[in-house]
Amino acid sequence: MIDLSSSESLVSDDIDLSKTVGEIYADDAKMSMRNVNVFYDEKQAIDNVSLDLARNQVTALIGPSGCGKSTFLRCLNRMNDTIPICRVEGDLRLEDEDIYAKKLDPVLLRARVGMVFQKPNPFPKSIYDNVAYGPKIHGLATNKAELDEIVVSSLQRAGLFNEVKDRLDAPGTGLSGGQQQRLCIARTIAVSPEVILMDEPASALDPIATAVIEELIDELREKYTIAIVTHSMQQAARVSQTTAYFHMGKLVEMGKTEQIFTNPVHELTENYITGRFG
Ligand SMILES: Nc1ncnc2c1ncn2[C@@H]1O[C@H](COP(=O)(O)OP(=O)(O)O)[C@@H](O)[C@H]1O
Numbered sequence: 001m002i003d004l005s006s007s008e009s010l011v012s013d014d015i016d017l018s019k020t021v022g023e024i025y026a027d028d029a030k031m032s033m034r035n036v037n038v039f040y041d042e043k044q045a046i047d048n049v050s051l052d053l054a055r056n057q058v059t060a061l062i063g064p065s066g067c068g069k070s071t072f073l074r075c076l077n078r079m080n081d082t083i084p085i086c087r088v089e090g091d092l093r094l095e096d097e098d099i100y101a102k103k104l105d106p107v108l109l110r111a112r113v114g115m116v117f118q119k120p121n122p123f124p125k126s127i128y129d130n131v132a133y134g135p136k137i138h139g140l141a142t143n144k145a146e147l148d149e150i151v152v153s154s155l156q157r158a159g160l161f162n163e164v165k166d167r168l169d170a171p172g173t174g175l176s177g178g179q180q181q182r183l184c185i186a187r188t189i190a191v192s193p194e195v196i197l198m199d200e201p202a203s204a205l206d207p208i209a210t211a212v213i214e215e216l217i218d219e220l221r222e223k224y225t226i227a228i229v230t231h232s233m234q235q236a237a238r239v240s241q242t243t244a245y246f247h248m249g250k251l252v253e254m255g256k257t258e259q260i261f262t263n264p265v266h267e268l269t270e271n272y273i274t275g276r277f278g
């Protein structure tokens with residue numbers, strides 16, 4: 001039985017955490033991360049993690065609170081750059097491009113690798129302007145008609161257009177939580193990303209809004225590569241094709257979602273999915 005009183009004790013001497021079990025490589029990788037270490041000052045939050053994000057798939061990152069899921073996700077579009085004490089090491093690539101290369105502009109990277117956060121965070125602007133903002137600053141439209149087209153198609157792809165088409169000038173913050181989150185997804189889509197990162201995107205939503213978001217995620221993978229952090233194993237099982245199980249900064253096991261949830265190889269993965277901790 002595992003002692004829940006201290007997270008340190010979860011890794012006893014007889015549990016091997018020295019290497020990831022399962023399949024970390026994808027035949028058709030959109031992003032490849034190798035030997036990633038992340039530190040907050042002296043404290044190591046990610047310990048030698050390597051994994052691929054398979055193109056046009058949803059990869060779920062799961063594991064107990066504090067295991068490093070959000071930290072790892074934020075490495076993928078250099079959001080950790082905004083945390084002064086945070087240091088990232090390793091080789092991280094989008095297609096074959098080193099995303100930590102000196103010449104690379106993180107603002108452009110974040111258009112290619114967009115992010116949706118736990119709490120919907122629309123700008124204090126109209127629905128239209130929330131979606132138009134990114135295309136404007138990145139110069140993606142040459143005139144108003146083109147901008148309108150981007151706004152409408154992004155709202156459509158985010159499954160929100162029909163609900164808001166008569167009030168595009170209304171404030172985005174006036175929408176329901178689930179609608180706000182879809183607005184944030186539309187805002188992310190509007191700059192034509194290749195990868196979408198989602199950090200517990202439905203955890204602040206009610207079950208109906210959650211179901212809508214989950215269905216949307218499944219549709220979005222046709223066009224985008226998606227990584228989603230979730231603390232809901234049911235959600236991971238519903239939306240993802242590949243699952244990565246993190247534990248205390250290490251990637252313990254990765255594989256096809258169905259296998260991870262029905263037939264995990266690592267003892268820690270099994271403990272987690274059977275609810276013994278987490
Ligand atoms: N901004 C930060 N400053 C210092 N430590 C942090 C920061 N963000 C996360 N951490 C630490 O890094 C570890 C991993 O956190 P996090 O990535 O948020 O885990 P998860 O998303 O799996 O809950 C935790 O020990 C957490 O306290």
Ligand SMILES: [Mg+2]
Pocket residue numbers: 069070071229
């Ligand atoms: Mg987190």
